[in-house]
Amino acid sequence: MTGIFTIGDAARESGVKVPTIRYYEEIGLLPSPPRTEGGRRAYGATDLRRLAFIRHARELGFEIDAIRTLLKLQDEPDQSCAAADAIARDHLAGVERRIASLTALRAELQRMVEGCSHGHVASCRVIEILADHGECAHHQGGRA
Amino acid sequence: MTGIFTIGDAARESGVKVPTIRYYEEIGLLPSPPRTEGGRRAYGATDLRRLAFIRHARELGFEIDAIRTLLKLQDEPDQSCAAADAIARDHLAGVERRIASLTALRAELQRMVEGCSHGHVASCRVIEILADHGECAHHQGGRA
DNA sequence: CTTGCTCCTCTAGTCGCTAGAGGAACTAGG
DNA sequence: CCTAGTTCCTCTAGCGACTAGAGGAGCAAG
Known part of the structure; x- marks a missing residue:
């Protein structure tokens, strides 16, 4: 509804566990989201989509590095x-x-x-x- | 021939790499062998057999803990x-x-x-x- | 205002090795 | 006997992809 999600929401939506989401941020797979006044991560719909992409790729057994590349590709739709x-x-x-x-x-x-x-x-x-x-x-x- | 093998011999015989053999000793999967005067590990035929057992089990995908149990069983042939x-x-x-x-x-x-x-x-x-x-x-x- | 949930950061552990540093001891050839 | 090369020793740190836990702060409901 709001388009603003806590990390817990993101976890529920995507099926990726909370610490894993933070881990993905740490290794640069997921961009660091803005924070609320209280210092909490505030995700948007784009982040959720990215997270779902990552999760699905992981489920299919792709390695993090491969996913990194696939995500970069996804961001540039004109590329071959x-x-x-x-x-x-x-x-x-x-x-x-x-x-x-x-x-x-x-x-x-x-x-x-x-x-x-x-x-x-x-x-x-x-x-x-x-x-x-x-x-x-x-x-x-x-x-x- | 001698019945005494260096760690390198053991590695060649078993196909398990030298550092891995030391690792197996460290985690208590392989008993600590006696040492030569110079402080080197001196393995006997029994150790080589044990190592081959471990290697084969690992090849078959058994986890270390399972192998630990299997080895214990092997040592007590009267058990069910x-x-x-x-x-x-x-x-x-x-x-x-x-x-x-x-x-x-x-x-x-x-x-x-x-x-x-x-x-x-x-x-x-x-x-x-x-x-x-x-x-x-x-x-x-x-x-x- | 307190209870209880979620969130934060940070460190350390998991599994089964593998890699590398830095040094000691054997072995073969001269 | 000396030297060069190989093998061995111990120790620490790293891999991938998380997971677990400590210790603390914020936040929403009763």
Whole structure:
């Protein structure tokens, strides 16, 4: 209604926690808003939009630095969007790598828990596989 | 051959970097080995096995705390392996959650980059989707 | 006017390492 | 025996992206 929001309002609106908003300001991702007489942050609708953008990008797993670039791009609508496209493509490639690696990992973990005979540790498949890398299909997998 | 290894040997054998081995010692994951006269760490075959176990578990994405528990279990072979099983199952569930979330994410990113018309930022699908959460299928997805 | 909420700043902690400084001790060659 | 190069030692600080908590001030309702 007013177009003026406290940090708490902003947090509720955007789903970003209050300390995180302050953190974003500190690292220069969100501009420092004007303050009220009492020294409190007074956000406007633009800030809320920016915050929603950040939140959504974070949800999609973009790193802060990538978001910084995307925000700069957003502020200059006449530029070619090749840069934004490249960032998204890059990120997509990373996500695909992680899915591949996690899928291999899942297979291995399934083998582990399925092989577990629920007896003693001495004959536990879980412990065994962990102890003996040779037994396992997971050679040279990347970090998940 | 000797059964005595320097930290460098241990690093080469296990694939765990030297500072990381020292770190594992510091946090009590790997026991402090005896030292040579010159004050250098002297590892035995048991330590190398433990280190390989740790490395493999880390590769599989287990957290340090989980590994700590698994190692304790490994040291007591008469215990039931229910605990180890539970840890592995838990971890598997987590991995499955991450795969699901990343798969949703991939779909969204694909939509993004496929929709990009390679024109100006003003009409860029990437920027648009990020700015407007409503346009996107990714509601309430967990962190990847 | 007091209660209780929100806000402020600041520091320190999380996880799992990684990087670098500054120095001591081994190893190989001359 | 000396030297050069490598490996080792300890220690502190940094990464990313927050999160937690202390200690205090403002502000709105009863």
